[in-house]
Amino acid sequence: MDQKVDTRSRILNIAEAAVLEKGFEATSIEEIVAGAEISRGGFFYHFKDKNALARAMLERYIDAENTLYDDLFARARELNDDPLHCMLIGLKLLAEMLEEMPTGHPGCVIASTAYQDRLFDEGVRDLNRQAILGWRKRFRGMFEEIAQVYEPREAVNMDALGDMVSGVVEGGLVLQRALREHNNASEQIMLFRTYLKLLFADKK
Amino acid sequence: MDQKVDTRSRILNIAEAAVLEKGFEATSIEEIVAGAEISRGGFFYHFKDKNALARAMLERYIDAENTLYDDLFARARELNDDPLHCMLIGLKLLAEMLEEMPTGHPGCVIASTAYQDRLFDEGVRDLNRQAILGWRKRFRGMFEEIAQVYEPREAVNMDALGDMVSGVVEGGLVLQRALREHNNASEQIMLFRTYLKLLFADKK
DNA sequence: TCCCGACTGTACTGCGAGTCCAGTTGACCC
DNA sequence: GGGTCAACTGGACTCGCAGTACAGTCGGGA
Structure with a gap:
């Protein structure tokens, strides 16, 4: 089912859970991409930086x-x-x-x-x-x-x-x-x- | 008068102002030591890491x-x-x-x-x-x-x-x-x- | 067939935290 | 006056993470 969820939303889901658990700064892009099973390049394709992620x-x-x-x-x-x-x-x-x-x-x-x-x-x-x-x-x-x-x-x-x-x-x-x-x-x-x-x- | 204030308190004063203004993570040790006019070594002499600073x-x-x-x-x-x-x-x-x-x-x-x-x-x-x-x-x-x-x-x-x-x-x-x-x-x-x-x- | 959007993968820069350590300086102690 | 210690200075280093750059891949629609 989760494959159906588009990558951007998947990033947001993983990131939200991590950020709420331990705060924004303590959440690394590394672990977000690991959780969402994408590459670092893929992350930056969707969000120009962490600030854009925060905004979304x-x-x-x-x-x-x-x-x-x-x-x-x-x-x-x-x-x-x-x-x-x-x-x-x-x-x-x-x-x-x-x-x-x-x-x-x-x-x-x-x-x-x-x-x-x-x-x-x-x-x-x-x-x-x-x-x-x-x-x-x-x-x-x-x-x-x-x-x-x-x-x-x-x-x-x-x-x-x-x-x-x-x-x-x-x-x-x-x-x-x-x-x-x-x-x-x-x-x-x-x-x-x-x-x-x-x-x-x-x-x- | 401020020379009288011991280094540790001076660090805490500077750090508190910076942290309250922009958050803990956004405050670098670099700027704390600059503000307190000490060396980086001096900072770590008083606090073993940022966590110890937070605690104090x-x-x-x-x-x-x-x-x-x-x-x-x-x-x-x-x-x-x-x-x-x-x-x-x-x-x-x-x-x-x-x-x-x-x-x-x-x-x-x-x-x-x-x-x-x-x-x-x-x-x-x-x-x-x-x-x-x-x-x-x-x-x-x-x-x-x-x-x-x-x-x-x-x-x-x-x-x-x-x-x-x-x-x-x-x-x-x-x-x-x-x-x-x-x-x-x-x-x-x-x-x-x-x-x-x-x-x-x-x-x- | 070709184009394009959605990526992968790798290599790089730069910053800040934290470590290590050798050396300086002034105060107080005997 | 010599020794000791606390309170530093300063520099060199490692490491993790953000962000950049860019070349290449892959599948689906016109």
Whole structure:
């Protein structure tokens, strides 16, 4: 089956697994080509350098994450029409998804990139930035919808609240990686969920 | 004045600034010795390799962070004896501190290390782990004190809540780095503070 | 048949980490 | 004043990895 996968995707698959496991710099082109069973020349045919590889990986990762959020909250919307409950269900689904991954979530490429950004060019950094801004917009929109139905008990900056979803996930993944525990990220999401329940308790 | 600073500390200072700016791998020993005005031989006299440097940096960083938390919450306790208000004041001080740093907080070595951990040996990884567990214990203790006076409106896992302080800071710093904005971390802390206000609203 | 895209394979440069070691310099010790 | 030691300097070396260059191969479509 895997022979069917084109070489470029095969490189990306191998590279992503290796990078998430041990970081970008620690992953050598040598081992990527070994894993993908191609020659060094073949690698450089597809990617002009490691930076191009990083960019392609990031693009793919962000697309996958966006699709995931789309699906998750679409499913949540099916289950409940109320914007608050939709959000609460979506977060629960997200937490469950993170928990189900037996080895823990592979870790977020965003943070990994952010902390090694001098390795990458402006394009990669901007990709990263745009992804987070996209998530800010997405969640801010959902929170504003909620705020139209529920009176927030405390005034909060909606942009910051939108960022908090990404921040809690990223922070949770950092803890998980550093602690070598398995469910910190999902626990953090569940705590954030409790926050939202407290914040939006009263219908207008 | 700087001549007074011993070589080892000078190396650590230069290295810390460089690593926080561009990541560990992107920082060459060449530039560290240039900055510290020593020879390559001199560097290896103090640190047997880059791993030893990482370990020393991490140790120093964690000590500094712990001292910071000690001072911050001691000061907060002076200002208010109630455990909840002490926590709220402490978080506010922390947020202000982060905001006052003109170029933004240098970024947390913890996350940086977590995402490049194959570069480091078990000792470094364990140092990282112990630091986070220490903060978990610290904040968990404070939250339990609060919970003795205030009835939590929702049941929460105290360990996870303790972790949330670290997670929110780490996550905020990731966002800040990736977005190239300046106050995400402090905004995230302030949002977390609001969470605590909502959670512990009712005195027993 | 020929062309082309997708490679293979090899040989090369350059950089940075890490090793080895011989030699210097200043401080303190007897 | 001689000896010792810690704290270096400086240079020569190896090794692994990124990246370059380029000649050659191979299978499929026009």
